[in-house]
Amino acid sequence: MKTLLQALLLSALLCMAPARGAELFPFVLPWDDASANLTNLAAWNAKPAGKSGFVTRCGSHLCVGSERIRFLGVNIVFGSVAPDHATADKLAARMARFGINIVRFHHMDSSPVPRGLLQKDMRTLDADMLERLDYFIAALKREGIYSNLNLHVGRKYPGFKDWGEPTPKYWKGVDNFFPPMIEMQREFARDLLLHRNPYTGNRYVDEPAVALIEINNENGLLREWRVGGLNDMSEPYRGELQQQWQRWLRARYKDSAALRAAWGLREEPLGAEMLAGAANVKGGESGWNLQLVGGAQAALAQAADGSLTLAMQAPGKESWHTQLHQSRLAFKADQPYTLSFRARADRPLKIALQAMQAHAPWQHLWAQSIEIGTGWRDYRFSFAPSQGDEMARLTLGGLGLGTGQLQIQSASLRPGGVLGLQAGELLEAGTVAILGSDELMSRTREQQRDWVQFLWDAESAYWTGFQRFLKTDLGARPLILGTQVSYSPAPIQGQLDVVDGHAYWQHPNFPGKPWDIDNWKIANTPMAGLDGAGTLADLALRRYPGKPFIVTEYNHSNPSHYQGEALPLAAAYGALQDWDGLFLYSYGAHDGKWDSGMIDRFFDSHANPVKMASFIAAAALFRRGDIATARPENDPLPAQSVWIDSLRATYKMPAADLLGAPRNASLARQVSIATPAGPALPLPVKSDTGELLWGVDGVQGKTVVIDSPRSKGLIGARLGKAYDANGIELELLGARNDWGVLLATLIEGRDFTGPGRVLISALGQVENTGQRWLDEKKTTVGRNFGSAPTVVEGLAARVRLPVAASRVRAWALDERGNRREEIRVTGRERATLEIGEGWRTLWYEIEIK
Incomplete structure (x- = not known):
């Protein structure tokens, strides 16, 4: 009897042991399985699809018949x-x-x-x-x-x-x-x-x-x-886009004189030189600096006359891994600036010219791509930055993926210049040019707005x-x-169903x-618990209110x-x-x-x-709607002119956060493109329904808590303690990355006091057999994704229910979701289930009598 008890105790300890560093085990869900068990939700679908008619819009949502x-x-x-x-x-x-x-x-x-x-x-x-x-x-x-x-x-x-x-x-x-x-x-x-x-x-x-x-x-x-x-x-x-542009202009303006009056001409005398002549070959605070990243190799030399020679010897991994820049520059929004230089290369090159922030988030204030040929050529650009910045720089980039030699002479950047219609652009002749994205800032603000419109x-x-x-x-x-x-403005897409x-x-x-x-x-x-809400804010802050x-x-x-x-x-x-x-x-x-x-x-x-x-x-x-819907907003949509100006000034498809809305608002309440600007919401953020909590501090990161009447869960870092979700205690005891997903879903029954059946999902690391990381940070496996079968980790966790253990039975489930092995439930007034790697499964069933 003593030997038997020791064996049972050892078995239990193995099953509850923390999974940190534990070996992954094979777990393959059959591709063609539809077993009738707790994990089969087929009965949730009304059959056949469409039996009650077409899917329609009912207000701002989708319905079939009268049902959402x-x-x-x-x-x-x-x-x-x-x-x-x-x-x-x-x-x-x-x-x-x-x-x-x-x-x-x-x-x-x-x-x-x-x-x-x-x-x-x-x-x-x-x-x-x-x-x-x-x-x-x-x-x-x-x-x-x-x-x-x-x-x-x-x-x-x-x-x-x-x-x-x-x-x-x-x-x-x-x-x-x-x-x-x-x-x-x-x-x-x-x-x-x-x-x-x-x-x-x-x-x-x-x-x-x-x-x-x-x-x-x-x-x-x-x-x-x-x-x-x-x-x-x-x-x-x-030519087709040019014709459509001319038709649009003719419908709006009587003639070239009216066009010129509407767009204006911005002409200011050139001011003092902004660029320093010296080159800091090893990098410095002023003058031309050579920046190399990602294994790129290049050398920068300066002649007595101030001309520069950039010899690119080995490429990096991205286009920006080789670039020249001058920092300590200040730009004012909509102020004309003129950049000029003379250049040639030993082979045709395409380079990116950029006035940009010299600090995070490194936004472009102006950008234009140009081609450098093998013969000397003079280049001159007038532009107006989309926004001002006191800590900016001028960058000559896009050189990181090639080799060769680039020579630059007489580089100059000065405030002032001419913005507006160019010589020969006439409405009557149909020669008003279409604008590439890199040409926009060489025109007046009024012309920019018309083009974007x-x-x-x-x-x-x-x-x-x-x-x-x-x-x-x-x-x-x-x-x-x-x-x-994210590809088309929400107000345009809001015109569709x-x-x-x-x-x-x-x-x-x-x-x-x-x-x-x-x-x-x-x-x-x-992503769980991340400040800024990750992809969830990206999506929610682009929703168009009033449409599904x-x-x-x-x-x-x-x-x-x-x-x-x-x-x-x-x-x-x-x-x-x-x-x-x-x-x-x-x-x-x-x-x-x-x-x-x-x-x-x-x-x-x-x-x-x-x-x-x-x-x-x-x-x-x-x-099923286990998470309740947050209260809706009733804020007015931004005017179309706000969107036009945002598209004119930035390279991102507009969303409410670009107009000042706090990203973490998407974790608390319903948001959309109409969400107004407001102060940042610090972590943790609780939803106004009280059922979601984002950003709880854990052992090595943050966690999201789900706490609704029929669904409970921890997603993220191990907390190092149990979390009481209104009577249901959840605790992640161990995981390979001190991280996991522990979910308790009531499949049958009214609540967790029973009677009912609960599915426990314990989800951690997954990969193919033989997958091999190629770097210490584990950011790539190249083509070494491995082979069959898939292998997973078994999270170690503890679940406590607000019912007596005598009313509860539990099973580890196999790959089809069928009961494979019964698990001992302990406790008296609070039934306790402990799971772990030893059960070699991702999901468990609890039955409350």
């Missing part, structure tokens, strides 16, 4: 949009099991078959792929899962010649104003949406299980212009015109959304070529140690903000290998056991 609906979804991408029939049935059943009630069909147009719906001509829908898509949508419908159909995502329209680097990817911005591309978008829409699905009997324009039609993903004329994507635009695109009007006409085409010409009955508010946002916490950064799997990194730090708001792409990227926080945080605060939809990007299996048992690089979710296990709690928090 919130969407929790995933993205299906590329060839995975068209699985075979058997696979489609299994995928639909599994998605419903995890509480998913909508699928966004994305990147259907980006590649030819078998990775997309289009044939090799990139215009004709492939009959076989379309048939499989039809069946998949019908299978989802049977499981109560709606669809969101995307019309343009990644197709490079055939037959159009680009202008080399940097032609915008997927023709972003250009396809907002270039009529032949718009017509090609409409052709695709006609072919897809007027097609009749043989498995539902409906055309997609008439299909109630299609909740949303999305016009053009992550696309916007204003945004693409602002980031410089249209600066080097060639014909016929430049023109782009605003052109972009608005594209989105509203395409919505009108879908609804009037095609007769589409699903709701229409345009694009995302639904407003959308995208956000990623620590999206992988590619310092060289885009999506170079050998050269990328992530920051690998948690959804987030069709969200993720915290693999291989971060902190992926388990993604859905619980977004779901909890999305519910607080009263959003209408949340989609994880993406479900995965781009190549159709659904049974791989491993995470496919950055965004795969279907084979990520931590991400998938978190769906259950997220569905309760968001869909």
Whole structure:
């Protein structure tokens, strides 16, 4: 008997042992499983989808019939949009099991078959792929899962010649104003949406299980212009935009005289020289300084006549890793300045000229890209900074990725200069120039405003015109959304049925070529408890009040140690903000290998056991409404002129925080683009509902607390003590990173006093077998993502319930969510459950009798 008791005690101690440094163990959720157990939420979906009619707008939210609906979804991408029939049935059943009630069909147009719906001509829908898509949508419908159909995502329209680097990817911005591309978008829409699905009997324009039609993903004329994507635009695109600009001007001004009077001419005499002539080769406070970062190697020499020679010997990892600058400069907003110099290079170079802050946040006050040839040339620029700064600098950058020699003579920067219409610009002749983003500050403020207003009007006409085409010409009955508010101003998108946002916490950064799997990194730090609210503030402060708001792409990227926080945080605060939809990007299996048992690089979710296990709690928090909605705002929207000036002066798509709203306000109450300026909110921040607390101090960081009647949780750093969530005590005892996600979700029952059943989710580190970090900070694995099976950590934690232990039983669950092994519950008046690595699972079931 003594030996048996010792063995039982040892077993219990192993199961409760802190997981810090513990070995990861295999845990693979079957790709085709829909087991009927506590983790199956399929009954939450009304079946079939659309049985009560189309999804409609009811005020500022989404409804089906008279009932409010919130969407929790995933993205299906590329060839995975068209699985075979058997696979489609299994995928639909599994998605419903995890509480998913909508699928966004994305990147259907980006590649030819078998990775997309289009044939090799990139215009004709492939009959076989379309048939499989039809069946998949019908299978989802049977499981109560709606669809969101995307019309343009990644197709490079055939037959159009680009202008080399940097032609915008997927023709972003250009396809907002270039009529032949718009017509090609409409052709695709006609072919897809007027097609009749043989498995539902409906055309997609008439299909109630299609909740949303999305016009053009992550696309916007204003945004693409602002980031410089249209600066080097060639014909016929430049000519088309020029014609539209002239028509806009003629509708506004009688003649060139009226135009000149409205825009004015700013001319001021040149003042004293601002630049120091000396070069500080090793860096200093004045004169020219050479800055090298990221392994870049270069030498700066100065001749007796003051001319500079920059010899670039080895590139760095990003364009700014080699740059020349002069600091100790002061600029005044809207004051003309004139920069001039003479330059040549041993090979053609493109350099970035910037007047910028010499301190965080390093904002640009003026910027322009120029090309330096092999022959001597004089350069002269007049500009007016977008804002003033007493601690600024002039930078010659963009040199960090190349080698060669650059020579500069007679550099001068002086206050004064001429701003306004240039010689030969006449309204009657149609020669008033379109402006690249790097030319804007050489014009008067009035001209800048007119140019941005023109782009605003052109972009608005594209989105509203395409919505009108879908609804009037095609007769589409699903709701229409345009694009995302980080790519297009929220007031423009607010003219459509639904407003959308995208956000990623620590999206992988590619310092060289885009999506170079050998050269990328992530920051690998948690978001929970962060001052400034991370992606949640980015989204919430761009919401357009009065319209449904959804987030069709969200993720915290693999291989971060902190992926388990993604859905619980977004779901909890999305519910607080009263959003209408949340989609994880993406479900995965781009190549159709659904049974791989491993995470496919950055965004795969279907084979990520931590991400998938978190769906259950997220569905309760968001869909079921376990987190109460915060009180709404009634603040007036900023005038359109405020948005125009913000776009004129900054490189970011405007949001309320750029206009002074405190970012942490998104943690306390409902916010939007109308949220007014106000003082910062210090951490911790409690929601006005009292159910969420952001920024509690922990052992090595901060934590978010969830405390609602049916959901409890700790997300973030180990607190070092138990947290009492209104009678439910939660304590993270140990984890590999002193960090974890511990969630208690009441699946059945009224409250935690029972009777009922509770799901405990304990989510920590996850990766593939054999994943290998390449640096000490664990920011990249290169292509070493490992192989099957996925492995996870088992958090050590303690949960106490306000009921006697005699009323409680508990089990560790297997990969299908079935009861695998019963766990001893201790305590008398307060039932206590201790979990740990020894149970080799992510989730547990508690039954309260």
